[in-house]
Amino acid sequence: MTAVDVTDLIARATRAKVMITTAESCTGGLIVAALTDIPGSSAVVDRGFVTYSNQAKMEMLGVQAETLTAHGAVSQQVAAEMATGALTHSPATLAVSVTGIAGPGGSEFKPEGRVCFGLAQTGQDTVTETIEFGAIGRDHVRQATRDHALTLLSRAISQRDL
Incomplete structure (x- = not known):
């Protein structure tokens, strides 16, 4: 169960005439799955890009090799390029992206539970943020990431729905 009422999110997106796409790495499609679990979501969900590898990020979303080399896949810079690329490669008007380290593992510089988000x-302008969920376990990081991405989408739709 997500923290966001996804049925309400879909209804508000429909009223606001928002078309959504997702660009997902560490969640592997959990965000678009949560959206498409709702009947009627086809009116507002265009597609979900699951770009787990760097190659997929480059080929499907246009993430620049230079950005990956300079900042690594888990970075706000890559999250921004993923979100922007999702808009560019779809007819959507709103995109959320996630790239992170679900675990186990990580490093001193990029610890387990770090997730970068993009919203285009x-x-x-595309906005980004990083959340440190901590070493709460792979499943929990992925679920928390899904829930936060849905919250970002919900907030963006609320701003349009005023």
Whole structure:
């Protein structure tokens, strides 16, 4: 169960005429699955990009090799390029992206539970943030990431739905 009422999110997106796409790495499609679990979601969910590898990020979303080399896959820079690329490669008007270290593992510089988020909207600057969920276990990191991404989408739709 997600923290966001996804049925309400879909209804508000429909009213606001928002089309959504996702660009997911560490969640492997959990965000788009949560959206498409709702009947009627096809009116507002265009597609989900699951780009687990760096190659997929580059080929499907246009993430630059230079960005990956300079900052690594788990970075706000890559999250921004993923979200922007999802908009570019779909007719969507709102995109959320996630890239992180679900675990187990990580490093001193990129610990387990670090997830970078991107949110892109047509006609607006792409915004990013990083959340440190901590070493709470792979499943919990992935679920927390899904829930936070849905919250970001919900907030963005609320701003449009005013």
